[in-house]
Amino acid sequence: MTETILLDMDGVVLEGPGTPQSVYDRAADTAAAELGLEPTDRQRADLRAHGYETVESACCALGADPREFWRRKEAAASRLAADRIRSGERARYEDVAALESLAERATLALVSNNRHETVRFVADHLPVPFAAARGRDPTPEGFCRRKPDPHLLRETLDELGIEAGLYVGDRETDVLAAEEVGLEAAYLRRPHNADVPLPEDAAYEIESLGELGNVLEKR
Structure with missing residues (x-):
C-alpha cells in the first residue's frame, strides 16, 4: 500500500515560521491604493492587521467593502510572497x-x-x-x-x-x-x-x- x-x-x-508582517503591510497598502482609499495612520495600521475584524472595522470607517479589500490584500500578499521565493529572498x-x-x-x-x-x-x-x-x-x-x-x-x-x-x-x-x-x-x-x-x-x-x-x- x-x-x-x-x-x-x-x-x-x-x-x-511564516510570512513576515512587511509583506502584509505592503499588500494592505496595495489594496488601499487599488480601491482609492485614503486612510489615516491609525486606519492604515488597522488595514495592515492580520486579523479580519480589525480590517473590517477600518474598511467600514472608510466606506469600503471589507470583503473586497480582504480579497485584494490576500491577492497582493500572494504576489509578493511569490516574488520573494523566486528571488531567493525566502x-x-x-x-x-x-x-x-x-x-x-x-x-x-x-x-x-x-x-x-x-x-x-x-x-x-x-x-x-x-x-x-x-x-x-x-x-x-x-x-x-x-x-x-x-x-x-x-x-x-x-x-x-x-x-x-x-x-x-x-x-x-x-x-x-x-x-x-x-x-x-x-x-x-x-x-x-x-x-x-x-x-x-x-x-x-x-x-x-x-x-x-x-x-x-x-x-
Missing part, C-alpha cells in the same frame, strides 16, 4: 531535497494555513511531485478555518481519497489538526521551535525531512 504524507509549508518546506530548507526520492514510495501533499495561491505556487515551484496542495481561501471564512481547525486537512484527504497517513508540522496546531482527522503527526524541529516542548499527541519527533523514510518503516 502506498503511504501518504501531508506536509505543512511554512517552517517545514520554506525557511522561517529559501527552502536544504532537506526538502529528500522529498524527491521519498515521492517514489509515498504520495505527498502540501497543506498550509498560508494562502492557497501561495501554497499552489510553492508546490509548482519545488522539484517535488506533490499530488495535492491546499491553503486557506482568500475570504474571511477561509482565514477562520486555519489549523488547528481540521478543514484544510480534511479537504485534502477527500481530494486524495484516503483516510490515513502522516502529517508533518512544526507547531502544536499541526498536531491538533492531524489528530482531529485521524492522521499521525510528525513534529519537525527547526531553529524557531528548537526549545518548544514536544506536543503531547505527536507520534514522532524528527530533526530533518530526511528522517521521514525511517518513520515510514516504523509505521
Whole structure:
C-alpha cells in the first residue's frame, strides 16, 4: 500500500515560521491604493492587521467593502510572497531535497494555513511531485478555518481519497489538526521551535525531512 504524507509549508518546506508582517503591510497598502482609499495612520495600521475584524472595522470607517479589500490584500500578499521565493529572498530548507526520492514510495501533499495561491505556487515551484496542495481561501471564512481547525486537512484527504497517513508540522496546531482527522503527526524541529516542548499527541519527533523514510518503516 502506498503511504501518504501531508506536509505543512511554512517552517517545514520554506525557511522561517511564516510570512513576515512587511509583506502584509505592503499588500494592505496595495489594496488601499487599488480601491482609492485614503486612510489615516491609525486606519492604515488597522488595514495592515492580520486579523479580519480589525480590517473590517477600518474598511467600514472608510466606506469600503471589507470583503473586497480582504480579497485584494490576500491577492497582493500572494504576489509578493511569490516574488520573494523566486528571488531567493525566502529559501527552502536544504532537506526538502529528500522529498524527491521519498515521492517514489509515498504520495505527498502540501497543506498550509498560508494562502492557497501561495501554497499552489510553492508546490509548482519545488522539484517535488506533490499530488495535492491546499491553503486557506482568500475570504474571511477561509482565514477562520486555519489549523488547528481540521478543514484544510480534511479537504485534502477527500481530494486524495484516503483516510490515513502522516502529517508533518512544526507547531502544536499541526498536531491538533492531524489528530482531529485521524492522521499521525510528525513534529519537525527547526531553529524557531528548537526549545518548544514536544506536543503531547505527536507520534514522532524528527530533526530533518530526511528522517521521514525511517518513520515510514516504523509505521
